[in-house]
Amino acid sequence: MLLVASIAAAGPMIGAELANARVFDISLAAVGRPRPITVVMQRGGARVFAGKEDARTLRSGVVARNGYDYVDISEYTGDDAEWADLVACVQDRYAGFAVEVVEEPPARGAYIAAIVGGSPLDFGFDETVHGIAPWNGRVIEPAVVFVFQSREASGRGACDTAAHEIGHALGLDHSRDCTDLMSYEACGTKEFRDEPVACGEWDDRTCGNGSSTQSSAAELARRVGRR
Numbered sequence: 001m002l003l004v005a006s007i008a009a010a011g012p013m014i015g016a017e018l019a020n021a022r023v024f025d026i027s028l029a030a031v032g033r034p035r036p037i038t039v040v041m042q043r044g045g046a047r048v049f050a051g052k053e054d055a056r057t058l059r060s061g062v063v064a065r066n067g068y069d070y071v072d073i074s075e076y077t078g079d080d081a082e083w084a085d086l087v088a089c090v091q092d093r094y095a096g097f098a099v100e101v102v103e104e105p106p107a108r109g110a111y112i113a114a115i116v117g118g119s120p121l122d123f124g125f126d127e128t129v130h131g132i133a134p135w136n137g138r139v140i141e142p143a144v145v146f147v148f149q150s151r152e153a154s155g156r157g158a159c160d161t162a163a164h165e166i167g168h169a170l171g172l173d174h175s176r177d178c179t180d181l182m183s184y185e186a187c188g189t190k191e192f193r194d195e196p197v198a199c200g201e202w203d204d205r206t207c208g209n210g211s212s213t214q215s216s217a218a219e220l221a222r223r224v225g226r227r
Helices: 061-065 080-093 156-169 216-224
Strands: 006-009 037-042 046-050 070-073 099-102 112-116 131-135 144-147
Touching: 037 080, 046 061, 061 131, 080 099, 080 156, 112 156, 131 156, 144 156
Parallel strands: 037 099, 037 112, 112 144
Antiparallel strands: 006 131, 046 070, 131 144
16 A cells, blocks of 8 residues: 555645655654654745755655655744644644654754645645645654645644644554544544554555554654653
8 A cells, every 4th residue: 555665645634645655755763762853843934845854954755756846835824823822732732742842943953844834736736735744654853744824724723734744754644533633534623542443544444554553642652752
């Protein structure tokens, strides 16, 4: 189904699938990690170039996969209060795990960049796509993930999309539990669930790592650790 080392489009109610992915990145093993993963939420817009994943130099396999030399992402258009709420919400989604969600890049070391803003049209997607991220079934610590702005993905929806995209960069597949943050579907408040369920977008399938099920919370804890 999924190739080891691939690019996965993701987010609530989006159309692109993990199964259409290609190879562009090098992953890092996450078991026994000595420090938390840092995720930097970015709102100021950016020009992101095609290349091997590197948040510091804004190079992205997602951009390469879609056939562009670079993509210009416009800045987040919400006000300061809306941005603060979004960051706080994503922090809450990862509160139980060794993931630090911040707004400024660390002075040294790798981190995941979550760029919030722009439009799926920038990548040639239709407006039902709310975000996209690299995926290879393991932690891609220098990854660049994209969370698009839309009227449909605001407030809690934008928060859940951001958590979902970051989850892919941390190695999580799609879940068939509609209450899980890694699910395309929605049926209430979402979180990373501990129950093992089938992977898949709209139908059950084998998980990209070959497993028959995924427990998002347990898998995330195994890869990055509990807080």
